[in-house]
Amino acid sequence: MTTCLFCQRQPYVLENDLAAAFFDIHPVSRGHLLIIPKQHYPTYFDVPAPDLAAMQALLMQAKAYLDQRYHPAGYNLGINVGATAGQTVMHCHVHLIPRYPGDVPDPTGGIRKMLPADQSLK
Numbered sequence: 001m002t003t004c005l006f007c008q009r010q011p012y013v014l015e016n017d018l019a020a021a022f023f024d025i026h027p028v029s030r031g032h033l034l035i036i037p038k039q040h041y042p043t044y045f046d047v048p049a050p051d052l053a054a055m056q057a058l059l060m061q062a063k064a065y066l067d068q069r070y071h072p073a074g075y076n077l078g079i080n081v082g083a084t085a086g087q088t089v090m091h092c093h094v095h096l097i098p099r100y101p102g103d104v105p106d107p108t109g110g111i112r113k114m115l116p117a118d119q120s121l122k
Contacts, residue, residue, distance in 0.1 A: 005091070006040075007040050010022040011023075013033065015058070018051045019035060020035075021059075022034055029097055031098040033066065033096045034094065034095060035058050037051040037052075038051075040091055042091065043090075044092050046092065059096060062096050074099040076095070078094070
């Protein structure tokens with residue numbers, strides 16, 4: 001799709017035949033990567049099994065890359081499916097977010113504590 005941002009070649013950090021990884025332009029933390037299928041699939045649930053397997057393999061390779069380069073203490077993985085769930089680019093992507101000691105005062109609850117302002121349910 002020519003109008004899809006992720007269908008345009010990004011500066012890939014890692015790639016295999018069916019998937020690619022690149023740094024998020026709005027990172028939550030240092031080293032925040034996106035893992036995408038190279039073919040356009042709108043959501044995670046649209047991606048065929050071979051492409052999902054390639055994404056999973058690349059996710060593991062990306063973790064090793066980030067471990068060596070940034071030495072994070074943990075990770076968050078995120079997949080938003082649909083606009084209601086916060087997906088803003090309608091091309092499947094998995095967030096691999098490195099976490100560091102002290103990056104938030106209390107990491108209990110995971111990614112919710114990294115979001116700006118009060119994102120709790122009312």
